Structure formats: C-alpha cells, structure tokens
Amino acid sequence: MNTDFLDRLKRFDIPTCLRVCAGTDGSVTFLLEIMTRHDVTVLTEDQHQVPADEDMASLFNIDVGDDVNCRVVTLIADGVPYVYAKSLAPIGRMPESVRTDMTRADIPIGKILREHDIETRRDFDTIEMVKGESLFGCKSVLSRSYRIVHNGDVLMWINEQMPVDERWNL
Amino acid sequence: MNTDFLDRLKRFDIPTCLRVCAGTDGSVTFLLEIMTRHDVTVLTEDQHQVPADEDMASLFNIDVGDDVNCRVVTLIADGVPYVYAKSLAPIGRMPESVRTDMTRADIPIGKILREHDIETRRDFDTIEMVKGESLFGCKSVLSRSYRIVHNGDVLMWINEQMPVDERWNL
Numbered sequence: 001m002n003t004d005f006l007d008r009l010k011r012f013d014i015p016t017c018l019r020v021c022a023g024t025d026g027s028v029t030f031l032l033e034i035m036t037r038h039d040v041t042v043l044t045e046d047q048h049q050v051p052a053d054e055d056m057a058s059l060f061n062i063d064v065g066d067d068v069n070c071r072v073v074t075l076i077a078d079g080v081p082y083v084y085a086k087s088l089a090p091i092g093r094m095p096e097s098v099r100t101d102m103t104r105a106d107i108p109i110g111k112i113l114r115e116h117d118i119e120t121r122r123d124f125d126t127i128e129m130v131k132g133e134s135l136f137g138c139k140s141v142l143s144r145s146y147r148i149v150h151n152g153d154v155l156m157w158i159n160e161q162m163p164v165d166e167r168w169n170l
Numbered sequence: 171m172n173t174d175f176l177d178r179l180k181r182f183d184i185p186t187c188l189r190v191c192a193g194t195d196g197s198v199t200f201l202l203e204i205m206t207r208h209d210v211t212v213l214t215e216d217q218h219q220v221p222a223d224e225d226m227a228s229l230f231n232i233d234v235g236d237d238v239n240c241r242v243v244t245l246i247a248d249g250v251p252y253v254y255a256k257s258l259a260p261i262g263r264m265p266e267s268v269r270t271d272m273t274r275a276d277i278p279i280g281k282i283l284r285e286h287d288i289e290t291r292r293d294f295d296t297i298e299m300v301k302g303e304s305l306f307g308c309k310s311v312l313s314r315s316y317r318i319v320h321n322g323d324v325l326m327w328i329n330e331q332m333p334v335d336e337r338w339n340l
Contacts, residue, residue, distance in 0.1 A: 006200075006203065010204070016205055017186060017190075020187075020201060020204055020205060023200070023201075025197055025200060025280075025284075026194050031193075034176075034179060034190055035186055035189070110195075117291060118291070119289040119291045119321070120289050120291070121288070122196075170186050
C-alpha cells in the first residue's frame with residue numbers, strides 16, 4: 001500500500017462518494033454503477049497508437065518504439081459526466097485473449113479484465129488537486145494515477161480526473 | 171461479472187455507502203477507511219482450523235480432511251462496528267509467503283494480499299437481505315458472499331454481513 005496516497009486522500013474535505021471513487025482499488029466504472037444505480041456509458045474521446053517514448057519505455061519496461069495504445073474516455077451515468085480517464089497500454093503486453101477488447105472503444109477496462117478472468121492488482125502512484133483547470137464545468141479537479149499489474153508486469157497506466165462538486169452527493 | 175448480483179444490489183433502497191461496500195470488487199477494509207476517514211480495527215471474534223467437510227472440499231477443490239482456516243472478525247471504525255465477516259481459507263492453498271500473516275489475527279485480508287503483491291480477482295456469489303437476525307443492534311442485515319481467486323484457484327471464501335441503518339450515512 002502507498003500509505004502516502006491514503007493519507008492524502010483522507011485529508012481531502014470532499015464528498016464521500018468522490019473520495020471512494022478516487023481511492024478504490026477496484027473498478028471505478030463498477031462503483032459508479034453502484035453509487036448512481038444507473039448504467040455507466042464509456043464515451044471514447046480519442047483512441048490511437050503511438051510508438052513508446054523514453055518515459056513510456058521506462059514505465060512499462062518495454063523498448064522505445066514499441067506500440068502503445070492511448071485511450072481517453074469520459075464515464076457518464078444518467079447523463080452526468082463523472083470521470084475523465086486517460087490510459088496507456090503497451091499492445092504487446094496485453095494477453096492475446098483481451099487484445100481485441102482492449103483496443104476497441106467503449107468497453108470499460110474493469111469489465112474487460114473481469115470477463116477474461118484476469119487477476120490483477122492496482123498500484124497507486126499519485127493523487128492531487130489540480131488548480132487552474134476546468135472539467136465538466138467544475139474548476140476544482142481531483143487527479144489520480146495508478147498502474148494495473150498482471151503477472152508482475154504493468155499492463156496499463158491510468159490517470160483519472162474527477163470534478164470536485166456536489167454531483168458526488170449520491 | 172455476476173450480473174444478477176449487480177442487479178439485485180442496484181434494486182436495494184439502502185444508504186449509498188452501504189451499497190458501495192456491499193458491491194465493491196476491491197478491499198472492504200480499505201473502503202471503510204476512505205469513507206470514515208478513520209483507521210479500521212479488525213477485531214478477531216474467533217479463529218481456528220477445521221478439517222474440510224464435503225462442501226468445503228468441493229468449494230476449494232481440495233481433499234476432505236485438508237486443513238481449512240476459519241476466521242470471524244468485526245471491522246470497526248471510530249468505535250462503530252460496520253462489518254461482520256466470516257472467512258474460510260484452505261491452509262495448503264495459501265502462498266508460502268502469506269501463510270503466517272493469513273493465520274494471524276487482526277490483519278485485514280486486503281492488506282495482506284496487497285503487502286505481498288498478490289494478484290487476485292473477486293468472484294461474487296450471493297447477496298441478500300437476511301430476515302429475523304440482529305447485528306450490531308440492527309434488525310435488518312445485508313449479507314454477501316464471494317470468492318478471492320489467485321492463480322485460478324479459490325484462495326478464500328468470504329461472507330460479510332452489514333447492518334442496514336443510518337450508520338452508513340457517511
């Protein structure tokens with residue numbers, strides 16, 4: 001456990017459901033469904049592949065130039081956007097069985113991992129309040145980053161941004 | 171995903187934080203810490219080993235008579251009890267590195283898995299309202315059961331019971 005991550009999270013004076021979504025070591029999409037009691041829509045804003053730069057190569061322990069899938073999505077429940085998520089995933093790292101789903105749009109990561117019975121752990125990196133940016137009409141934004149680890153390798157790096165406002169009073 | 175589990179959960183008209191704890195595919199102890207902003211105490215009510223009966227042998231795919239660790243704990247935050255959890259875990263199934271921690275009292279399961287970098291998935295079985303029982307001074311009780319799977323084997327079976335009342339308005 002990254003105790004610094006947990007300590008920081010506990011100190012934030014934010015709605016409980018937001019703190020839960022920002023802190024869970026499980027699936028965020030799944031939590032949103034439970035909290036809102038509505039289906040969650042994954043709206044893909046962008047998806048493309050890039051050759052790994054030095055930072056990506058170091059993060060994933062792959063070679064510079066290896067293919068990396070970049071995806072940006074918005075998670076929406078009952079018409080309300082809750083999470084803006086960017087992910088990076090090295091194509092060659094994905095288990096063969098999930099590669100097609102992973103590079104397809106509009107399927108939540110947690111659902112893919114679950115449907116293919118993939119065992120994982122989630123390692124937290126950072127959590128912070130981002131100043132001077134606006135998200136979904138809100139000027140206060142909570143940002144967290146973590147890695148999904150499978151068979152000891154980093155399968156995916158994810159950054160999630162969430163607006164800090166009353167929409168989380170669920 | 172057990173969609174029946176999720177559908178049932180969504181239909182319950184219960185406090186959001188209770189629905190989240192009863193539905194998470196991550197660590198419950200960890201969620202409780204985030205929700206309450208207090209450390210969670212694991213109070214061990216009972217711990218002993220039993221030889222597996224037919225049902226346990228079938229559940230874990232082990233031989234009848236193999237050692238199974240039974241643990242009953244209460245999860246408490248800021249003096250308030252939230253979860254009463256029973257677990258069964260076959261001793262021989264535990265990774266060598268975690269066996270000592272697993273059979274020790276007062277360490278949350280999620281913390282043990284995390285500290286030993288164990289990759290898992292959680293497979294839901296049942297969720298239901300239990301009638302005619304009382305828990306922590308509350309006459310309405312939500313009960314769920316699930317399995318923690320590691321390397322394709324069932325590492326642990328867990329039943330968690332949670333009182334359905336206003337203590338979850340966090």
